[in-house]
Amino acid sequence: MSHATIADKRPSTLRGARLPKWSPYAIALGSIAVAIGIGLGAGLDSRIQIGLIAGLLFLLGTYVIAARVEGSRQAKDRIATSLVWVAFLLAVVPLASLVWSTVVRGIKVLDVYFLTHSMGVVADSEPGGGIYHAILGTLEQVGLATLIAAPVGVLTAIYLVEYGRGKLAQAITFFVDVMTGIPSIVAGLFILSIMLMLDMQPFGFAGSMALAILMMPVVVRSTEEMLKLVPNELREASLALGVPKWRTILKVVVPTSIGGITTGIMLAVARITGETAPVLLLVFGNSFINANPFEGAQSSLPLYIYQQYANSAGSEAAFDRAWAASLTLIAFVMILNLVARGIARWKAPKTGR
């Protein structure tokens, strides 16, 4: 009996009429055609305007047609779908342009000579020169910052997860959150205010200290998350065997989460590598090679990009160098990111089985 009703060929009343699948494309083509027509008719020459008219016509057409055939709720759904797609495509354009122009323009002067020579006496407006001094400065400053920030950050996270109860832990948690939001230039100004009091000249390690301030909260946050993922059973098993707490932490808890901790530190390194503002205030920039981060001005990659852009009075050679340095910097940051994520996946605790 029930089979008879299902076999009934009448269209189901539970599903309303639907537009055919090709209808959005048809409406899009139609609205573009009409928009071009209007544009030619009214003598508009701006492509942006014709595009806007086409977009509005498309939304209007979709709404009216869908509302007639499918009902107003479906029509709204279609409008929302097209708006979401438009937003996505709108955002892709600048981000793709950023990556594309950096690669295309950066590749022009990026060669071995560029990577292994400093600017030296090459004037900012002339072609030639390289970024060796900047790479050296960046590596030293970021390396020293990591040496300070990584241990402090990891130990703080251990304190918060393994020991921290009470007011002190709450205060630290709160201020780590606050620190995450410090603008990089403010961290630079803080170190600057100390340097002003001690009457010091710019040097590489001053930049490292500011970068370390920016890096610490990031390391604390990511390490904390990783330590919290370690199952309590592991800690209890170790403690039950009579292992002291500090050895439990060092031999059980940290090794279990070392992949995630490394990832967090590398992502933090990637973040501070691109910081320009504190370096501008504290390290000052130098077109010669200075391998000593504790004395004298140094350069760094982000600072080099800024100075090539700002001090060159629109010289094409300087812009080319700035793009090439940007490409180097992006490549460095991306490789750090990819390796960090690779480690996270490779070292991730095996689940299942």
Place this chain on the structure above:
Amino acid sequence: MDISTQNTQAPPTPQPSPAEQKRAARGATRPGDRIFLGLSRGSGIFLLVIMAAIAVFLTYRATLAISKDEGNFLTTFEWNTGTVPPVFGIAVLAYGTIVSSIIAMVIAVPIAVAIALFLTHYAPRKLGGPIAYVIDLLAAVPSIVYGLWGALILVPHMDGLFHWLNDYFGWTGIFSWEEGPARSMLTVGILLAIMILPIITNVSREVFRQVPQMHEEAALALGATRWEVIRMAVLPFGRSGVISASMLGLGRALGETMAVATVLSPDFDIHASLLNPGGGTFAQNIASKFGEASEFGRDALIASGLVLFVITLLVNGAARAIIARRKEYSGANA
């Protein structure tokens, strides 16, 4: 947890003193434990000391500068630290910082939310994962690269939009344009919007992914369209998450230095038009005035940095408060 209970059950031949009993109940404190606890607690305290030092040092240097300021620090439209007597104020900087950030938020938040929805609810599953990954990577692009791109690529491409705005909305005054290079507040706002888009998208996407499947299925079962599911189940659940993501983005936009310094052609005045060059922000002003500033000039810049610091603290504090509140009421959300 309590290995100590074994110790206390050992035959108590000599009765231990209360202090010893208490220590035994807490577990044996070995020297290694004490050293390690000291180290990790010390690191935590070190962080607190740094925060306190930032506040103290900045305030101290700032008072040195402000006490000699002949103008009103909050309302003066000038930045002359080299003159005798010095006259400087942050009115223009505060205005520029807030306006550029507001433009950035108005553009970035709706688009970021739409992209997050696209990734979680509209994109084909095979596409969503890789795109999210790429957006993650884009969040790591250094700001100076955005600045270079903005100054050399975005600025020349703004002319069309500026013409159009001037032709149709120039009468408002906000969008009037005198045909100069597009190194203005609006361009800065658009560039900041592009910069904070990845981070807002990422956080919003995480929140939208946590929407309980049950809520969405319930809405679908009642016959809701996809848009209705989003409006009734996804957006209400994600609202506070989106708000806090936006606040994080706002914090970034307020403190952004290099992208503004490369794009904006600054002056020290408040202009009604967003299209004509001029104005300035806290961070941009510090970066561009720092080079030729005397020691007193640097103190004055530190004073303006202190104001920026306080503003970002307030914004971030508000964001954290919203997140914390959300955690409370969605605690049992499995």
